[in-house]
Amino acid sequence: MTVIRILWRHRALIAVLVRRDLDARYRASVLGFFWSLINPLLLLAVYAVVFTYIFNPRFPGGDPYPLFLFSGLLPWLFFSGAVLDGSATLIDNGPLLAKVMCPPELFPAVTVLSHLIHHLLALPVLFLAMVVSSAAGLHSFPWTFPLIVVALVPWLLTTGGAVFAISVLSVHYRDMRDLVGHLLNLLFFSSPIIYSLEGLQVPVILHRILTLNPLASLVTVYRDAAFAGRVSPPQLWLTAFVVGGVSWWLGTRVFAAYRETVVEAV
């Protein structure tokens, strides 16, 4: 709770820092803020071409695979982007930490929030894609789309916890960043992003392992709302929120344990 209190006290500064982060990301480009829309659009176009004409994945239900993939990938990109940036955020902001009294909590929070905003900016593209594809009769429009907002809560908590822990650990252990890269790769393929757990024909043990992946519930809940047009069963929602809560709790605990020595190690 103290983390929340610190963040709330510095909310104005966090707003400035998030703004600076987003500015830095888009300012350099001629297209400015539209870059945030073009990025997911480009991604979607590439998937549409590759998975319609080049690969033709076996996929139950006959739903358009590019949209399926896109709706699973967007929250994942939020998570993995924030975690990767999180592993460098405290080191990058070392000058501020070492010379001004500055709560280190600010920087992981800024990383998460700026990636969240980045994600929110991609939602209109996802929405439009759903509208277009349902208008073309490829897919029925997911009326559960607004539920994304609720599905984002466990994503935010999970990402927050992970970024808090990783930011502070990578200050103390310099090989953390490499490790994070590998772990993210592993996590990506073990999460039901490019595939669905439903009707997956794999050995039972592998299936069990894949369901144990904490991110599985988050991906499914999000995609059910954004793409499949159904409300996930309550136990799946519960799992997602429990994963979020545990991650947040654990992450902030780890952060608290290493917090005092951040300045010395940075």
Added chain:
Amino acid sequence: MKGSIRFSNVRKAFRWRGSRSPHETIKGAFFHRKTRRRRTSREQFVALDGIDLEVTTGEAVALIGPNGSGKSTLLKLIGGILKPTSGTVEVTGRVTALIEVGAGFHPEISGRENVVINGMLLGLGRREIEERMQEIVDFADIGPFIDQPVKIYSSGMYVRLGFAVAVAADPDILLIDEVLAVGDEAFTRRCLDRLARMRQRGVTMVLVSHDLDLVTSFADRALYLDRGGIVTEGPADAVAARYRSDAAGGSRRDDPPQPAREDDDKTRWGNGNVEIDTVELLVGGKRSRLVAGGSPCSLRIRYSVNEPMEDFVFGVAWHRSDGTQVSGHNTDLAGFEPLRLATDGEVCCEYDSLQLAPGEYLVDVAIHARNGLAYDYWCDALKVRVTSEVEWPGVWSPPHRWRSTGPEWRIGDEFRRATSIEHDE
């Protein structure tokens, strides 16, 4: 104003980093588990130990000592940037720190944005920062660089901006680490003037410097640190003298610090019927040797009487270190007729506005009979440094204004506050 600092029995130890520590990496942490517990004491470097310190509101304290003696660590503990390993640190009031060449700036973003971020970290609101932005930009005087990323700044610009933000944040406590050494002469002069004004307002200051002249003119008190401990503390000139002799001799002597008062025949004489104990410059009610030009201040002379006297004059004379006489005044010229001087006490000479040009001044103080017989005549009893934003030549620096009708002018930001021009159409 409420800026006070109290340290009790503070210890700060760091863990060795880099090649000496096997725990820099996750791999190391896993494979050196056993050695970790056994070697904790050897892996630590004690930067400060057993530090007791008390700084009251409005005091200026200097930290001196050789490199690596713990001065910057002490400053960072006051600033809350580091936490003590043991002991307690209590600090009240808003602290701003200028540590190791400038405040903390983010290299990738512009000076202006850094000012906003720094200002907010120092506790200012957005609007307050916007209000003070022009003042900060003027003081830093780095021109169009203010909108460029900080990474392209020269070290001088970095310090200018850092200083400008720190003083604009209106701190109760200001921590300064060697920053005055980096700027050019004109900027150092303006900084010093600003610091003198802040001192007069009652801002508490802690200064780390190797410039002992600055230390003695700036600080009331000094702490001499070596290898993480306090060697001695006391009046700034005494401590500076001790440090000087240690640094020259390279040895540590345990004799008490010698007061830097020069009692030899050439600079002090008299029959001793009345003796001057101390001569102090008071600025804003506090002892100081630094005064911003044009400020009110007073000289306080404390004396003790050995023989009661009926004929006595108190006098002071100001001169430059090159011998140029500046001013002399005494109680006789002011029309004070002596009646009786029997008890110890003090006499103050008050100045509404010390209209001296910037530089160093020496003050002679004397108590003598009306015919000139000296009871105690003390040359160079006090050294005072007068600061100003502009390097006025000469010794007299009256407030003044230029009026003009013909010429057209442009005034640099630097001078705008110090000068004013009225242009009559």
